[in-house]
Amino acid sequence: MSADTSSSAIGEVQGASLYDVDNPAPYIEAPRKRTSKTPRSTRGNFEMAAWLFMRLSGIVLVVLVIGHLLIQLVLDGGVSKIGFAFVAGRWASPFWQVWDLLMLWLAMLHGANGLRTVINDYAERANTRLWLKGLLYTATVFTILLGTLVIFTFDPNIR
Amino acid sequence: MPAGTLYRGREGMWSWVAHRVTGVLIFFFLFVHVLDTALVRVSPEAYDDVVATYKTPIVACLEYGLVAAILFHALNGLRVIAVDFWSKGPRYQKQMLWTVVGVWVVLMAGAVYPVLGHAAAELFGK
Ligand code: HEM
Ligand code: HEM
Numbered sequence: 001m002s003a004d005t006s007s008s009a010i011g012e013v014q015g016a017s018l019y020d021v022d023n024p025a026p027y028i029e030a031p032r033k034r035t036s037k038t039p040r041s042t043r044g045n046f047e048m049a050a051w052l053f054m055r056l057s058g059i060v061l062v063v064l065v066i067g068h069l070l071i072q073l074v075l076d077g078g079v080s081k082i083g084f085a086f087v088a089g090r091w092a093s094p095f096w097q098v099w100d101l102l103m104l105w106l107a108m109l110h111g112a113n114g115l116r117t118v119i120n121d122y123a124e125r126a127n128t129r130l131w132l133k134g135l136l137y138t139a140t141v142f143t144i145l146l147g148t149l150v151i152f153t154f155d156p157n158i159r
Numbered sequence: 160m161p162a163g164t165l166y167r168g169r170e171g172m173w174s175w176v177a178h179r180v181t182g183v184l185i186f187f188f189l190f191v192h193v194l195d196t197a198l199v200r201v202s203p204e205a206y207d208d209v210v211a212t213y214k215t216p217i218v219a220c221l222e223y224g225l226v227a228a229i230l231f232h233a234l235n236g237l238r239v240i241a242v243d244f245w246s247k248g249p250r251y252q253k254q255m256l257w258t259v260v261g262v263w264v265v266l267m268a269g270a271v272y273p274v275l276g277h278a279a280a281e282l283f284g285k
Contacts, residue, residue: 055243058236065229073222074273082210084203087196104193111186118183139190147193150200158202 050113057110064103088156097151104147112140174256178235181228188225216278223274230266234259 019025029035073079090096115136123129168175198206212218238255242248248255 055240058233058240062233062237066233069226069229073226074270078273078277079210079214079219079222080277082213084199084206087199087206107185107189111182111189114182115186118179143190143193146197150193150197154199158200 054110054113057106061103061106061110064099065107067099068103087154091151091154092156101148101151104151105144108140108144108147112136170253170256174235174238174259178232178239181232184228185225185232214277216282219275219278223270226270226274227263227267230263230270231259234263 072082091100116133119129119132119136123132195206195209198209213222235256238252238259241255242252
């Protein structure tokens with residue numbers, strides 16, 4: 001570097017600075033600085049929470065879903081045994097009710113969040129994204145509510 | 160999709176593609192599955208009628224496919240988690256992928272008889 005110790009970056013040869021105390025240089029905003037136009041709340045940590053949820057729910061789902069498949073498709077005659085009476089027997093136990101309820105909620109939320117990522121990746125028009133996600137969220141809320149209702153209102157003596 | 164953006168990755172890319180495809184398939188199955196289970200609130204006959212289709216040989220093959228999708232997604236999901244949280248995960252990601260494939264092949268072989276046995280018995284007798 002040069003030995004220039006003057007406060008101005010512009011040397012004497014090039015002449016005086018365009019700006020001084022009475023005529024200050026225009027203020028240039030730093031890129032991506034928050035301004036009055038920035039929304040008050042940005043997305044916060046939602047994406048990070050979603051990322052973490054995918055991993056935590058995934059670990060729990062391994063046990064719930066593979067256990068479910070083992071019971072429904074492998075043990076005790078496989079699919080052949082499934083019927084109304086079989087379901088009545090299983091949902092007589094609060095343990096399996098809670099199991100199915102947890103599996104329903106975690107799998108639906110995990111799958112819906114995964115599909116949200118897929119939609120964000122492939123739907124390029126903002127409007128398409130909006131509609132696809134609207135459809136996804138509607139279907140997800142409907143399925144979770146229906147499945148929950150079915151578990152809580154199950155009646156073995158319906159007929 | 161914009162043209163010319165195909166990323167020619169290696170095993171890692173294909174495992175990601177398979178993870179995505181299986182995840183979407185399972186979600187669509189689950190949607191239908193909650194609807195069919197809801198028939199227990201209609202009548203025992205309605206439920207048993209629909210479940211009867213689950214016991215046909217063709218649907219048995221679909222069930223085998225569903226098991227394949229879930230087992231891959233579950234095993235590979237654990238691998239993704241290990242890559243993210245285990246300090247040596249990224250270094251061993253390839254070995255873990257082949258472990259996933261190996262365990263998947265063994266489990267799928269083990270699932271043949273339990274999942275498809277009844278269909279074979281129906282098609283070929285006894
Ligand atoms: C072809 C394989 C499958 C069969 C035969 C099957 C069978 C059944 C049966 C008989 C029930 C009634 C309740 C019970 O017995 O626990 C049920 C409920 C349930 N299953 Fe499956 N299942 C299969 C695959 C799956 C998979 C892969 C998932 C998750 C991704 C799943 C999630 C659920 C949930 C959440 C419920 C509760 C539904 C509700 O709340 O109304 N099932 N399943
Ligand atoms: C069986 C245990 C499961 C495990 C261990 C698991 C694990 C994971 C993980 C770690 C991710 C994040 C991948 C990433 O960020 O790159 C993921 C994504 C996903 N999962 Fe699962 N999952 C399981 C079950 C399910 C079920 C039951 C469904 C469907 C209802 C599902 C649907 C999805 C979807 C759609 C994605 C997004 C894929 C993508 O963005 O490419 N998963 N899973």
